[in-house]
Amino acid sequence: MAPLLFTTTKIKRRISLLLSPENQEKLNQLRKIFHFNPTCELAIANGSAHYQAPAILREFEEELAPILSLFASDNDHVLKEKPLPDQFIAQMAELGLSSAAYLSKAQSQELVKTEPVCLQPWGWSPAELNFLAGYHELPEVQAQHRRIAHSDLFQRKHAVQFNNEFLDENPQSFFPRKEERPQLLRSLEAVEHYLLKHPKIVLKSPLSSSGRGLQVIRKRNLNDSNKRWIKTTLDQQGYLVAEPLFNKQADLSFQFELLPEREVVFLGVSFFQTNKNGQYLGHHINPTSELVYRYFKQDELNTIADGLTKQLKKSCFHQLYQGFLGIDALIYEAEEQIKIQPCLEINPRFNMGVLSQAIERKIHAESSGVFQTYYHPKTSYLDFAEEQTKSNPPVTTDERLRKGFVSLTAPGKSSRFGAYILLF
Incomplete structure (x- = not known):
């Protein structure tokens, strides 16, 4: 049976149970344990503490596990069940990308024993609570993680409500008209009726991510x-989110960190790429000002970010959650005008946008390029990575990666998935 969810009405009575600044400071001093589980939304939808993602998604999680090392310090652990080649670990350290320890869960737990740690999964779910149950956390922290994992915070209905409230309070000519806003639909007939008003639409399930x-x-x-x-x-x-299929010009996200005492820190804007069906492809790294300000000026983006920050402070997200949070947005053209949908999705977890910012902090300030993920059912990632390394060998300047191809995962002969940086 799926666990009882903490809905937003229940969340309001739990504000005092968020981490205090004192406990947040204690948490910051602990060893961090990173685990890449981007199927957390699927696990929440399933509800079981023993949920297992389909085999191909488990393969994806295992292969891309090293990318979280970009957030890790020397003393931290990045969980990966299969050992990594020494050559890969050495290259990550030599390029200044990471010197964390890559360990299986059993190895990590044997090392930390009863030492309190700071657990850092990609996202929380009942299954993730169960997976990490062998670690010891500060009691207040553990209680907060349980509330997040058993809440409905990841559901898209909260992003829809957030978006509507934000647009009501921040009217702008470049925001969507009311009829262009996302809607919740609860029947096939409602979908068919919605199609009569909009010739092309996108339907989204309540719990999913990365364009799935x-x-x-x-x-x-x-x-x-x-x-x-x-x-x-x-x-x-129970429902679907429906919205018009816009004439997309660019994908972007506003990145935040939610801290104790209702503090919201704006971390910046990141630009990413999706395919024609909205599935994630990759992020721009240190994009040029021409790309960033092609459609909207800096002060316009800052105004949107300020409004989102204020909205987050009074939203259900800050009533329950602390940590990284990304708000996906969309720049589109309608009626010969460039517009922006400021809140397509809200991800209260690690996300590829904040990962791209972590990459930017590790590389040379004058570098620019892309972070991309790789999948091909028939072509090995190893073949792709070897070819790219020959064509674009990594080059450092001032002991920082300046240009070239660097794989952020360790490709094996049978690896179908991968992640990499390509700097120009």
Whole structure:
């Protein structure tokens, strides 16, 4: 049976249970244990403490586990069940990207024993609580993690409410009109009615990430495959989020960190790439001002960020959660005007945007390029990485990576997944 969720009405009675500044300071001094589990939303949707993602997604998590080392210090552990080659570990250290220890969970727990640690999964879920149960946390921290894992905070309905409240309080001509805002739909008939108003739409399941759990509908009539997906999602999760398919110009995200005493720190804007169906491809690293300010001036982006910061301070997210949070946005063209949808999704967890910012802190300040993930069902990532390394060998300046190709994961002969930096 799925655990009882803490809804936003219940969250309001738990504000005092967030970490105090004193305990946050204690937490910052502890050894950190990083675990890459981007299937956390799927685990929440399942609800079981014993949930296991499909095999191919578990393979993805294992292969990309090293990317969290970009957040780690020397004393920290990055969990990875299969050992990494010494050559990969040495290169990460030589390039100044990471000197963390890569350990299996059993090895890590044997080393820390009863030492209190700071657990840093990609995101929390009942299954992640169970997976990390062998570690010791400060009691107040453990209680907070349990509340997050058993809440409905990851559901898209909260992003829809946040977006509507933000747009109501911050009217701008370059924001979507009311009829362009996302809506919650609870039946197949409601989807069909929505299609009458918008010829092309995007449907999103309540719990999913990285562009998965999406259906892009480009025709007025739903086909059998569309109907099956809609009915299955409604039966399992109760509703869908619907929005028009915009004429996209750019993807971006506003990055924040939520701290004790309702403090919200704006970390900056990151620009990323998706395919035509909205699935994540990669991030721009140190993008040029031409890219960043092509559509909106710096003061306009700062005004949006200020408004989002104020909205976060009074939202359900800050009533329960502390840590990194990304708000995905979309720049699009409509009626011969460039507009921005300021809140498509809210991710109260680690995300690729804050990861790209971690990369930017590690490389040469004058470098620019891309961070990208790799997947090909038939072509090994090893072959791709070897070819790229020959064509674009890494070059350092002032002991920092300046240009070239660097794999952030250790490709094996059978690796289908990978992640890398390519700097120009």
